[in-house]
Amino acid sequence: MPTTRRHFLTSAAAGLAAAPMLAQSGRKISPNDNVHIALIGAGGQGMGDCAASQRVGGVKLLAVADVYQGRLDRSRELWGKDVFISRDYREVLARPDIDAVIIGTPDCWHQRISIDAMRAGKDVYCEKPMVQHIGMGQAVVDAQRETGRIFQVGSQRVSSILYLKARELFRAGSIGELNMIEAWWDRNSAIGAWQYSIPPDATPANIDWDRFIAAAPPHPFDPIRLFRWRNYRDYGTGVAGDLFVHLFSGMHLITSAVGPHRVYASGGLRFWKDGRDVPDVFYGLFDYEARENAHPAFNLALRVNFVDGGDENSGFRFIGSEGILAIEDALTLTLTPRQKAPGYTIDTFPQEIREEFLAQYNKEYPPQPVTASNMRPDGLETFEAPEGYDDHFNHHQNFIASVRSRTPAVEDAVFGFRAAAPALLGNVSYFEKRICNWNPETMTA
Ligand SMILES: NC(=O)c1ccc[n+]([C@@H]2O[C@H](COP(=O)([O-])OP(=O)(O)OC[C@H]3O[C@@H](n4cnc5c(N)ncnc54)[C@H](O)[C@@H]3O)[C@@H](O)[C@H]2O)c1
Numbered sequence: 001m002p003t004t005r006r007h008f009l010t011s012a013a014a015g016l017a018a019a020p021m022l023a024q025s026g027r028k029i030s031p032n033d034n035v036h037i038a039l040i041g042a043g044g045q046g047m048g049d050c051a052a053s054q055r056v057g058g059v060k061l062l063a064v065a066d067v068y069q070g071r072l073d074r075s076r077e078l079w080g081k082d083v084f085i086s087r088d089y090r091e092v093l094a095r096p097d098i099d100a101v102i103i104g105t106p107d108c109w110h111q112r113i114s115i116d117a118m119r120a121g122k123d124v125y126c127e128k129p130m131v132q133h134i135g136m137g138q139a140v141v142d143a144q145r146e147t148g149r150i151f152q153v154g155s156q157r158v159s160s161i162l163y164l165k166a167r168e169l170f171r172a173g174s175i176g177e178l179n180m181i182e183a184w185w186d187r188n189s190a191i192g193a194w195q196y197s198i199p200p201d202a203t204p205a206n207i208d209w210d211r212f213i214a215a216a217p218p219h220p221f222d223p224i225r226l227f228r229w230r231n232y233r234d235y236g237t238g239v240a241g242d243l244f245v246h247l248f249s250g251m252h253l254i255t256s257a258v259g260p261h262r263v264y265a266s267g268g269l270r271f272w273k274d275g276r277d278v279p280d281v282f283y284g285l286f287d288y289e290a291r292e293n294a295h296p297a298f299n300l301a302l303r304v305n306f307v308d309g310g311d312e313n314s315g316f317r318f319i320g321s322e323g324i325l326a327i328e329d330a331l332t333l334t335l336t337p338r339q340k341a342p343g344y345t346i347d348t349f350p351q352e353i354r355e356e357f358l359a360q361y362n363k364e365y366p367p368q369p370v371t372a373s374n375m376r377p378d379g380l381e382t383f384e385a386p387e388g389y390d391d392h393f394n395h396h397q398n399f400i401a402s403v404r405s406r407t408p409a410v411e412d413a414v415f416g417f418r419a420a421a422p423a424l425l426g427n428v429s430y431f432e433k434r435i436c437n438w439n440p441e442t443m444t445a
Helices: 044-055 069-079 089-093 107-119 134-147 161-171 209-213 223-227 238-255 351-364 391-405 413-432
Strands: 004-008 035-040 059-065 084-086 100-103 123-126 151-153 178-186 262-268 281-288 298-305 313-320 323-329 332-337 380-384
Touching: 035 044, 035 089, 035 391, 044 059, 044 069, 044 100, 044 391, 059 069, 059 089, 069 084, 084 089, 089 107, 100 107, 100 391, 107 123, 107 134, 123 391, 134 413, 151 391, 151 413, 161 238, 161 323, 161 332, 161 391, 178 238, 238 281, 238 298, 238 313, 238 413, 262 413, 281 413
Parallel strands: 004 380, 035 059, 035 100, 059 084, 100 123, 123 151, 178 298
Antiparallel strands: 178 313, 262 281, 281 298, 313 323, 323 332, 332 380
């Protein structure tokens, strides 16, 4: 009996938003027009977002804002000298020819620039986490509703063909009733632990320090705090906001969960004692209550560490009454049905009783020969995305499709806040040493 089935996924399954139509507000974009975009925060991710967005086709970059001159110069090297550049993002928002902005700034700026951009009539692709603190999310939700702009958070798993396949399997009942979920993300390299490079021209002349610091407590010029902002609570959200949030967005997509009711986090700063004030080992426990027509009550355990000693690795396991759905890397999904045979403990029974038990057991669960191909429990199924598959590109495709069609984005402000909130509450729990309660439906503490 064949026991392993392998399937290959294609991005046609990504469920992209509906075909382009005219925009309802802002500059009118006809189907043959380019969507005009601008980038605010042109660091590693912002530049990657901008490149992905332009690969979608029918997209033209007009402007870039950043507080560091080197990244503005680099933007012109990459995208041409006609690109408008400024250290002040408000100059970019003031341009009527820009339809949408990508926000790739540190987390402390996400809320402010998102709201300013939507109020200026721009659609927004804002990097994750949507906001830096739990109290900041509702204002973005309100701004999206009031302005009617397209707003999408940049947690690309929501557009991944692998996660969409996992959702389909989950909804089809492939693992039965959900019991628990666990995920981990372990790294041990300097870059993985956020020790990013400081450029040799990082001087006050090339950096608009006051503009960077305007969203955080005052601090004298210190380029380390700009280029390694993730290491400081003033600007970032720690490992929870950086990495847990991807796990929440992917998990909420698959299960249709909207958030936990109780959050407890623990951890510590163990290895990277380079002046940072956030932990490098972080554990979170999240209790989800039952949600009608979606899932029963279940437990979620997440772990991130930067002290692991091996290569970066991450995993996700959804464990149900009938099986396990595992996402072992960015490209592979496995579905393993729960073993049907219950096993036995008969060594202490008298021989005659043992034999009677075994005869009955073997009748009910005929022994299966173990071969190289069925060493896992029977029925294992594997789904693989094509080699080099890039969910980030699909996420930008979805955003641009929404901008054109005016249909809601796949990861709007409500979805984005519900993914960020438990991660941000994890920070509250860790730093305030307490369990946090949360109402994920109303998005209130
Ligand atoms: N979706 C993903 O997989 C993913 C991956 C990496 C980073 N991110 C997110 O992207 C964001 C940026 O991360 P990064 O690694 O690119 O950081 P980065 O430090 O490389 O880039 C941030 C840029 O923003 C600029 N900046 C700071 N304040 C600004 C302001 N007020 N106006 C304009 N520019 C400003 C900085 O000078 C810098 O160039 C973060 O929110 C991060 O969480 C997402």
